[in-house]
Amino acid sequence: MTTSTNGTFDRTPFIAGNWKMNMDHVQGITLLQKLAWTLSDAKHDYNRVEVAVFPPFTDLRGVQTLVQGDELDVAYGAQDLSQFDSGAYTGDISGQFLNKLGCKYVLVGHSERRTIHNESDDVLNAKVKAAFRHGVTPVLCVGEGLEIRQAGTHVQHTLDQLRANVEGLGAEQAAELVVAYEPVWAIGTGEVAGPEDAQEMCAAIRAELTELFGADVAAKVRLLYGGSVKANNAAAILNERDVDGVLVGGASLDPAEFANIVRFESHLVTD
């Protein structure tokens, strides 16, 4: 029998693919088509496990057309948004535009934005609020670098980011939030935080959300793990109690591999 060892999930599992700066709009359509076919062949139940992709901005219109035209159940979102709504912000993209393109989600505070673009906690807090203002759900990314992990202050560091980035949200907004724990040392390195590391941080994040917004809200928030997730390690990570999904980088560019991650329950074999 193939089933999840913990049997049921408190929240709908969420499997997300962050394409980063890969796949032009033509390649992106092909990738999404192959993913949809593979999942359709496997009779994937999207109500049981939600699937989302995060293509580059330039792919989003094509993705919208494909999703609408083929009536796909795959959700999609952008990898960033502006904290502003409109105006003289050359190169930036408003949450309003994302909403108009049918984006359900937007990544906020990915470590590559925090480091390469020096996005501060204040800016990220404004981006989280901008996403909500435009009806797009933020997938807030938090996590520590290697030095902080080695110093043993990773939980404190990550919770500090979380608190700063969600400051001022109402309970209703907080309950919608998705939070992705992505230890920077495990991104694109082949180093995977163990399932117990993912659980440790996700439990700490849920406890912090309980403190900030109450237990009812915290119980609704989906918490993801990201960092070198592949089909062969996803099931063990997702089997942890407080881990509700995964945010996949490199492996989401391979439709067969990503589909296998989506179908993680078929890899969890009980006795």
Ligand SMILES: O=C(CO)COP(=O)(O)O
């Ligand atoms: O940054 C990530 C997802 O947002 C993780 O990337 P990798 O899966 O390539 O390590």
